[in-house]
Amino acid sequence: MTLDPNRPDAADAADAPMTGRVLVVDDTAFNRQLLVRLLRTIGHEPLEAGDGSAALAMLRDAATPPVDVILLDIVMPVMDGYETLAALKADAALRNIPVIVISGVDELDSVVRCIDMGAADYLPKTIDPAILRARISSSLSQKRLLETIDRQRSQLARFLSPQVAALVSNPGGEAMLAGHRREITALFCDLRNFTTFSETAEPEEVLGFLRRYHATLGDLIVRCEGTLEHFAGDGIMVFFNDPELQADHAARAVGLAIDIRERFRDLSAEWRRRGHVLEVGIGIATGYATMGRIGFEGRYDYGGVGNAIILASRLSGEAKAGEILLAQRTYAAIDETAAEPAGERQIKGFSRPMAVFAALARAGAGADSVEAEAGTTEA
Amino acid sequence: MTAGPIDQAAFDRLVEMTGGDLDFVDELVDTYIEDGRGQIDGLRSALERGDTEALVRSAHSLKSSSFNVGALVLGDRCGALEEAGRGGSVGDAAAQVAAIAADFEEAVAALLDARATRPA
Numbered sequence: 001m002t003l004d005p006n007r008p009d010a011a012d013a014a015d016a017p018m019t020g021r022v023l024v025v026d027d028t029a030f031n032r033q034l035l036v037r038l039l040r041t042i043g044h045e046p047l048e049a050g051d052g053s054a055a056l057a058m059l060r061d062a063a064t065p066p067v068d069v070i071l072l073d074i075v076m077p078v079m080d081g082y083e084t085l086a087a088l089k090a091d092a093a094l095r096n097i098p099v100i101v102i103s104g105v106d107e108l109d110s111v112v113r114c115i116d117m118g119a120a121d122y123l124p125k126t127i128d129p130a131i132l133r134a135r136i137s138s139s140l141s142q143k144r145l146l147e148t149i150d151r152q153r154s155q156l157a158r159f160l161s162p163q164v165a166a167l168v169s170n171p172g173g174e175a176m177l178a179g180h181r182r183e184i185t186a187l188f189c190d191l192r193n194f195t196t197f198s199e200t201a202e203p204e205e206v207l208g209f210l211r212r213y214h215a216t217l218g219d220l221i222v223r224c225e226g227t228l229e230h231f232a233g234d235g236i237m238v239f240f241n242d243p244e245l246q247a248d249h250a251a252r253a254v255g256l257a258i259d260i261r262e263r264f265r266d267l268s269a270e271w272r273r274r275g276h277v278l279e280v281g282i283g284i285a286t287g288y289a290t291m292g293r294i295g296f297e298g299r300y301d302y303g304g305v306g307n308a309i310i311l312a313s314r315l316s317g318e319a320k321a322g323e324i325l326l327a328q329r330t331y332a333a334i335d336e337t338a339a340e341p342a343g344e345r346q347i348k349g350f351s352r353p354m355a356v357f358a359a360l361a362r363a364g365a366g367a368d369s370v371e372a373e374a375g376t377t378e379a
Numbered sequence: 380m381t382a383g384p385i386d387q388a389a390f391d392r393l394v395e396m397t398g399g400d401l402d403f404v405d406e407l408v409d410t411y412i413e414d415g416r417g418q419i420d421g422l423r424s425a426l427e428r429g430d431t432e433a434l435v436r437s438a439h440s441l442k443s444s445s446f447n448v449g450a451l452v453l454g455d456r457c458g459a460l461e462e463a464g465r466g467g468s469v470g471d472a473a474a475q476v477a478a479i480a481a482d483f484e485e486a487v488a489a490l491l492d493a494r495a496t497r498p499a
Contacts, residue, residue: 030410030444075439125443
């Protein structure tokens with residue numbers, strides 16, 4: 001077969017709008033030759049395979065460049081179109097490649113079966129270049145759109161809490177973002193002596209410490225499915241029961257706080273050896289807050305407004321090194337053996353002194369208890 | 380011409396599809412002939428083995444490429460065998476395969492003749 005040496009090469013073709021790499025799977029050399037030629041003429045880069053198993057081997061071979069669309073014949077020896085389609089759809093790495101089934105007009109039943117199995121479209125066997133062009137172009141644009149959505153979603157997820165990223169990218173999320181009232185448990189955590197540390201340590205040391213601190217906390221927050229509102233230097237704020245409902249939100253927050261305290265013990269021991277005394281203080285409060293999008297056009301955060309949030313922040317400020325202070329409503333919602341009264345405090349901004357409680361270590365909790373706790377916080 | 384082994388309008392469509400590149404059409408016809416001989420062999424050996432599934436598959440393949448080169452009579456005959464095979468009652472399969480082989484040779488002769496007599 002003659003190949004036109006003046007055709008744009010693969011890389012150029014992939015960058016051009018609505019052209020892509022198309023794998024032709026057909027056992028008849030005549031059909032492959034014709035399709036390959038037509039695909040090349042309309043600017044696509046064709047690849048070919050003689051049956052389903054050859055196609056799968058090719059797609060799974062790391063040396064094969066990514067394929068954008070598959071043209072699949074149904075009746076083939078060795079591995080037919082149905083088996084191939086089923087294998088493609090069962091493979092997470094290949095499932096999103098649109099499959100266009102090539103079918104005779106007398107095979108509409110097969111087409112329906114293939115579309116039920118996840119094929120994107122079909123092409124008549126008596127090939128019409130205009131239809132070929134249109135079907136491939138439509139499958140390509142569908143694939144590009146899905147890729148864009150996937151890319152945006154994973155980029156969003158790097159900047160936002162997974163729960164908030166899901167709200168932003170789902171059509172139903174808008175109402176939640178617009179604002180809603182919800183009982184939440186808020187957790188504030190910050191470091192004692194962090195200001196002194198950051199003044200006396202080298203900036204690289206401070207950043208290195210924060211990176212490890214954030215990585216440690218981030219991991220724990222994801223595990224207990226908390227919604228991270230922000231990281232600000234040494235301070236973090238996490239919500240529970242919003243946007244996703246969690247019946248055990250107070251217990252989850254207290255569980256997270258205990259995990260943080262235990263993990264932090266190792267981290268701080270290491271820093272103490274270098275002459276820096278860093279300790280964590282945590283405040284937790286439960287109550288109603290208005291949750292949603294806060295900010296202005298161009299820069300929004302997902303956040304909340306309510307007394308519980310202010311109280312959690314103040315309790316975090318009140319907490320001594322290694323202490324986890326709970327407000328009354330949080331204490332009321334958890335197992336009473338998990339915390340003990342810690343007296344009455346006059347909290348700034350609140351008119352009357354209030355009873356506060358200190359979370360205890362878990363019964364039987366040792367240095368290795370973090371793994372075991374994951375189960376209880378997720379109950 | 381429509382009554383002959385090759386339908387001129389269908390063949391012209393193939394030429395048009397290639398953008399009028401007759402060299403490429405010749406290559407396609409060569410591939411068709413080579414493929415077709417393979418399918419005829421496939422039909423015969425399926426017949427010998429009594430393998431209906433293979434019979435259906437070969438008939439199916441020959442049908443689609445025959446339609447694309449304009450061998451409509453042959454394509455229809457392959458389609459009839461394919462359908463009968465799928466239905467499970469091939470009837471006189473040997474006679475049908477023989478008729479397909481004869482039609483195929485006629486189609487090949489017509490295709491090669493058209494190429495030889497084509498104005499340069």
